Amino acid sequence: MGLLVDGIWQDKWYDTSKSDGKFEREAAKLRNWVTKDGSAGPTGEAGFKAQSGRYHLYVSLACPWAHRTLIFRALKGLTEHISVSIVSPDMLSDGWTFDTASGSSGDELYAHAFMHQLYTRNDSNYSGRVTVPVLWDKQQKRIVSNESSEIIRMFNSAFDEITGNRDDYYPKQLQSSIDDINDYVYKNINNGVYRCGFATTQEAYEQAFDSLFAALDKIDAILADSRYLVGESPTEADWRLFTTLIRFDAVYFGHFKCNRQQIEDYPNIANYLRDLYQWPNIADTVDFKHIKRHYYYSHTMINPTQVVPKGPDINYWSKHNRR
Numbered sequence: 001m002g003l004l005v006d007g008i009w010q011d012k013w014y015d016t017s018k019s020d021g022k023f024e025r026e027a028a029k030l031r032n033w034v035t036k037d038g039s040a041g042p043t044g045e046a047g048f049k050a051q052s053g054r055y056h057l058y059v060s061l062a063c064p065w066a067h068r069t070l071i072f073r074a075l076k077g078l079t080e081h082i083s084v085s086i087v088s089p090d091m092l093s094d095g096w097t098f099d100t101a102s103g104s105s106g107d108e109l110y111a112h113a114f115m116h117q118l119y120t121r122n123d124s125n126y127s128g129r130v131t132v133p134v135l136w137d138k139q140q141k142r143i144v145s146n147e148s149s150e151i152i153r154m155f156n157s158a159f160d161e162i163t164g165n166r167d168d169y170y171p172k173q174l175q176s177s178i179d180d181i182n183d184y185v186y187k188n189i190n191n192g193v194y195r196c197g198f199a200t201t202q203e204a205y206e207q208a209f210d211s212l213f214a215a216l217d218k219i220d221a222i223l224a225d226s227r228y229l230v231g232e233s234p235t236e237a238d239w240r241l242f243t244t245l246i247r248f249d250a251v252y253f254g255h256f257k258c259n260r261q262q263i264e265d266y267p268n269i270a271n272y273l274r275d276l277y278q279w280p281n282i283a284d285t286v287d288f289k290h291i292k293r294h295y296y297y298s299h300t301m302i303n304p305t306q307v308v309p310k311g312p313d314i315n316y317w318s319k320h321n322r323r
């Protein structure tokens with residue numbers, strides 16, 4: 001695991017020494033938007049018009065942020081319009097790789113060995129972490145965005161005229177409720193599990209742990225009265241929560257020490273998780289082999305033996321009680 005400094009790869013773990021042992025995630029730097037007509041989006045430059053076959057998505061099947069983009073690609077009928085390369089689940093001293101022997105599909109566009117080569121192809125002087133997902137423009141041969149929350153917004157609407165799929169997971173009248181719940185879930189749950197797992201002091205870990213479970217308790221209470229987080233059909237807020245919930249019992253409970261209880265022990269969340277998992281085309285985006293292998297094998301400072309646990313054995317296809 002590492003980062004680029006002026007275009008040179010350096011193998012370095014996260015530095016928590018300046019933040020009292022707390023893990024702080026670096027903000028994504030490449031923030032252009034694909035739009036229907038190629039006009040500029042909320043940030044970045046114009047020039048990225050929605051077109052079939054023009055864009056390529058680089059993902060890890062293990063990564064919850066990349067997983068969001070695969071879910072929106074599936075939900076919005078974009079699989080035949082946006083191609084994908086999958087990195088290996090093993091992220092060690094070279095960062096994300098395209099090693100096919102350990103589970104990568106290979107870099108379909110450039111046959112790079114490493115993900116950082118894509119970042120320096122985009123900008124030979126790049127400084128920053130080399131993260132997935134990345135949305136790449138095959139026409140201009142550059143990165144559109146490496147911010148998953150924005151890539152899913154693009155997928156939600158920019159390609160609607162091409163696909164004819166007008167399902168809207170961020171409808172205008174619900175946007176402020178979705179934004180509020182997203183902020184809360186991101187801070188306490190999506191990033192909260194990482195704040196538990198990557199904390200390097202007892203105090204930082206316990207703070208993250210307490211806010212994580214307080215938030216899960218609150219979500220379970222919301223789901224007692226409402227089928228989804230914001231009303232009676234799934235929105236962006238549900239899919240963003242889903243990618244953390246589906247990894248929780250298999251990885252975060254043990255590996256990140258999020259072990260007050262499992263998601264299976266939450267009466268409403270456990271059923272809600274199955275409801276989302278069983279939604280058309282979603283189960284195919286979930287790969288427990290990559291998920292477990294990535295975390296347990298790559299984070300050698302947490303699990304130096306790199307032994308990957310066999311369990312748990314949970315059936316996400318079992319019947320749920322959501323209406």
Ligand SMILES: N[C@@H](CCC(=O)N[C@@H](CS)C(=O)NCC(=O)O)C(=O)O
Nearest residue numbers: 028063064065129131132146147148
């Ligand atoms: N803000 C980014 C975060 C992406 C992210 O942190 N991805 C992780 C994988 S789960 C990564 O690539 N980490 C590599 C690193 O930090 O060096 C997004 O949501 O797109």
